[in-house]
Amino acid sequence: MKTLISITLTTAIYSSAIFAECVPPRTEVAWPDDYVDFGAYHRVHPSGDYLLVSNVEGLGRSTVVILDLKDRNPDGTPKVIATPFANEAYPDSNWDLISSPYGSSTPPMDFYSFKDILKNKAALVAAGQENKARPVIAPVYRDESFGQYYQSIAELPGSTPKDKKICTLLYSRSSEKCYDFKLDDDGKLAKVNGQEKNPAETQAAPLCGQSQSWSGPVLSKDGSYVSTRGDGTTTIYPVTRKADKTATCGQAIVLPGVGSKVSFSYPNSAPKAVTYYTVGPYKDMSERRGVKIHNLETNVSFWLSSKTEITESYPNFTADGRIVYTDTKAKKIITIDPNQIDEEGNVKADRSSCIQVNGTKASPAPVTTPKAKSV
Amino acid sequence: MKKIILSVFAVWSLEGSAKLPPHLQGMTCEKEILSVLAKQGAADSWVRTVDPGANVMAFRTPTKSVGRWVEIQSFPNPYLMILEPTKSKVYEWDAKTCATLKLGDVAGVPFKKAKPSDFTDAKLAGLMEDDKKALIYIWSPTMTYSVTEMHTFEKVAKDMNLEFIPVLDYRVTEKRAKEVVEGRSPAVKLNRFSSIELYMRQGALHFPSSFVVSHGKISGLIFGAKPEQELKEVIAKEMMQNSGVTH
Numbered sequence: 001m002k003t004l005i006s007i008t009l010t011t012a013i014y015s016s017a018i019f020a021e022c023v024p025p026r027t028e029v030a031w032p033d034d035y036v037d038f039g040a041y042h043r044v045h046p047s048g049d050y051l052l053v054s055n056v057e058g059l060g061r062s063t064v065v066i067l068d069l070k071d072r073n074p075d076g077t078p079k080v081i082a083t084p085f086a087n088e089a090y091p092d093s094n095w096d097l098i099s100s101p102y103g104s105s106t107p108p109m110d111f112y113s114f115k116d117i118l119k120n121k122a123a124l125v126a127a128g129q130e131n132k133a134r135p136v137i138a139p140v141y142r143d144e145s146f147g148q149y150y151q152s153i154a155e156l157p158g159s160t161p162k163d164k165k166i167c168t169l170l171y172s173r174s175s176e177k178c179y180d181f182k183l184d185d186d187g188k189l190a191k192v193n194g195q196e197k198n199p200a201e202t203q204a205a206p207l208c209g210q211s212q213s214w215s216g217p218v219l220s221k222d223g224s225y226v227s228t229r230g231d232g233t234t235t236i237y238p239v240t241r242k243a244d245k246t247a248t249c250g251q252a253i254v255l256p257g258v259g260s261k262v263s264f265s266y267p268n269s270a271p272k273a274v275t276y277y278t279v280g281p282y283k284d285m286s287e288r289r290g291v292k293i294h295n296l297e298t299n300v301s302f303w304l305s306s307k308t309e310i311t312e313s314y315p316n317f318t319a320d321g322r323i324v325y326t327d328t329k330a331k332k333i334i335t336i337d338p339n340q341i342d343e344e345g346n347v348k349a350d351r352s353s354c355i356q357v358n359g360t361k362a363s364p365a366p367v368t369t370p371k372a373k374s375v
Numbered sequence: 376m377k378k379i380i381l382s383v384f385a386v387w388s389l390e391g392s393a394k395l396p397p398h399l400q401g402m403t404c405e406k407e408i409l410s411v412l413a414k415q416g417a418a419d420s421w422v423r424t425v426d427p428g429a430n431v432m433a434f435r436t437p438t439k440s441v442g443r444w445v446e447i448q449s450f451p452n453p454y455l456m457i458l459e460p461t462k463s464k465v466y467e468w469d470a471k472t473c474a475t476l477k478l479g480d481v482a483g484v485p486f487k488k489a490k491p492s493d494f495t496d497a498k499l500a501g502l503m504e505d506d507k508k509a510l511i512y513i514w515s516p517t518m519t520y521s522v523t524e525m526h527t528f529e530k531v532a533k534d535m536n537l538e539f540i541p542v543l544d545y546r547v548t549e550k551r552a553k554e555v556v557e558g559r560s561p562a563v564k565l566n567r568f569s570s571i572e573l574y575m576r577q578g579a580l581h582f583p584s585s586f587v588v589s590h591g592k593i594s595g596l597i598f599g600a601k602p603e604q605e606l607k608e609v610i611a612k613e614m615m616q617n618s619g620v621t622h
Contacts, residue, residue, distance in 0.1 A: 037516075037517075037551070038517065039517055039518075039519070040515070040517040040518050040582070041518065041519060054519050055519065056516055056518075056519045056522045056523065056555050057554070057555065058554055058555065058557060058558070059555075059557065059558050059559070060522045060523050060525075060555055060556065060559065062519050062523055087519050087520065087523065088519060088520070148602075149520060149524075149599065149600050149601070149602075150520075150599060150600075171599060171601075172601060172602055172605055173605070213605070215598045215599075216581075216598055216599060229598070231422045231577065231595075231596070232422040232423035232424050232434075233423065256423055256426075256432075257423050257424065257425055257426040257432060257433070258425070259423075259424065259425065259577065259580075260580065260581075261581070278425045278580070279425065279577075279579065279580055280424065280425035280426075280427055280433070286485075287485060292425070300429065300430075301425075301426055302428075302429050303428070312517060312546070313517075
C-alpha cells in the first residue's frame, strides 16, 4: 500500500490574503492514489465538488468512480464513490441524469439519477474504498435503441430538474437524439396512473444533416454550439434548434492552434470559452502536456497549467467558470479560476476580479507577487 | 537500410523552393529560414499546431524522410526545430540582424533511447518500404475505449487483410498495461510508441489513434474508436487515398 500524503492546500500565492467568500485563483486536492488510477476521461460537477473518473481494470473491465472533493478521507484525499456506470459516462449539464454507454454498437444507453448515487453514497464509498459489494442501483431509463461511443449531452433552454430536455450527440455518424424526461422529486421517472412515463424521444439523426462524421464532436452545455476537431484546428458551429426538433448549423468558427476535443463553459459564466488538453513542445523540444483555455470572444488560447505540471486528462468547467484538471506528476486535482490568470499564465495581482460565489464582487485583496508561469 | 522516401503528400515542394506556412510568409529572417527548410527537404504541408504561448504560432511539416519533421514557432526571434530521434537541431535567429543565435542538438527530443521491441520510425519505414498493409493501433490503459474496443480494430484489420500492430502509450508503466490486457486472447504485444513520425501526426494526443499503412504510404490519423462497419469505411477511404485514387 502506497503511503498517501494528504495535502489540501491553496497555493502560497494568496495564502495570507484569500477572502473566504472569494473564489480562490487556485486550489489543490491530493489524488486518492490508493484507490483510483488517473485515467484520462474526467467530468466535473457544476459546483466543482465532484469529479467523475473513467478507468479500465483487469481483463479490460471498465469502471467509473466519482470523487467527492468536499467530503474527504482522514488523509485529505476525496472519498471515492463507486458507481454502476461504464465507459465514458457523461452527465447532463446539471448532473441530474448521467448517461452510461456500453461501447461498440451494442445497446443500450443507460441513464442514471445522480440523486440515487448520493442517496447510496455510504455504501458506494465502502464499495469504492473497502472493496465491499456495491449496492444495486437501477438506471432511471434504458434506451435499447442504440449504444455508442463518446456521447456528449446538452441540456436545452427551458429544461428543469423535473422536465429534463436533453440531447445526446454521438461520435459515430454525428447523430443526435433528444429526450424529454419527466422526473419526480427523487429523480426517477414520474408516474402517470401508477406507470412510469418513458421520455418522449426523437430518432437518432445526423446533427445539422451532416453527411460525414465529424471528428470528436462535442455539444456545448445548452446545445447552442457543436465543436469538431481536426489537424491543428478545432471548429465550432452555432446550432439553431427548431420547434420540429430539427437543427441547422451556422457559419464555422475556426479556433486556430487548438486541434483537441474541447469542453465548453456554462452559458452564463464568463469568459465564453472552451478548455482542452493538449501536447506541445517546449523550446528545448521536450513535450508540454497541459491544459489551455480558448477565449471565444478574443479567439486567443493560453496555458492554464504550469510548465512543471503534467496533465493527461480532459479539463472541464464548473458553472461559475473555474476549470478543474489533474496533475498526474504531482498527483493532485487542480481547480483554477481563469479570470484570475493573465494571458501569459500568471495569477493576476489585481484581485478586483475575484468573484464571490453569489456572483458579486469582493473587495480587492492586497497586491502580491504574481506566480511566474511563462511558457 | 536504404533511405526511405516518404511520399505521403500529393504535392511536394522541390528542394530549393521551400515555403513558409501562409500565416508566416514575409516574417523576419524569411530568407534564412527558407534556406534551412530547403536543405531539410521540408514539404509544403504545414499544419498549425498548439500555440506555444500568447501571440506565438507554431506550424509543423514533414520532410522526405520518415521520422524527420520541421516545426517553426513565431517567437520574436524566429525559432525552428528539426525533429528526429538522433539528429535533432534547433535554429534561432536574431530578429534584428538575422544572425544565427543558436544551432545545435537539443536534449528534449523524445524517443532517443528506443528498445528493440519499441515501434520506431525505422519499423514504420520498413513497413512502407516493403509495401506492407498494416493497421497501427495506438492505445493506452488511461483511455477506456482504447482497451475495450481493441478487438474491433483487430477484427477489422483481419477482415481487410491488414497486419494489426498494437502500439502502447510510451508514458504508462508496463505493469499498468499488463493489468488491463492480462488474460486477453489473443495476447497483446506491449510494443511501445517510439516514433517521431506518429508523434508529430498527433498519434499520442488521444487514444486510440490509428494509422493505415498501404501502397508505401501512411494515412492520416483515424481518431478514436468506431463501430465495425464505420471503421471499415474509414480504412477503405484512407487506403484509397494512399493509393492516389480519390473520389
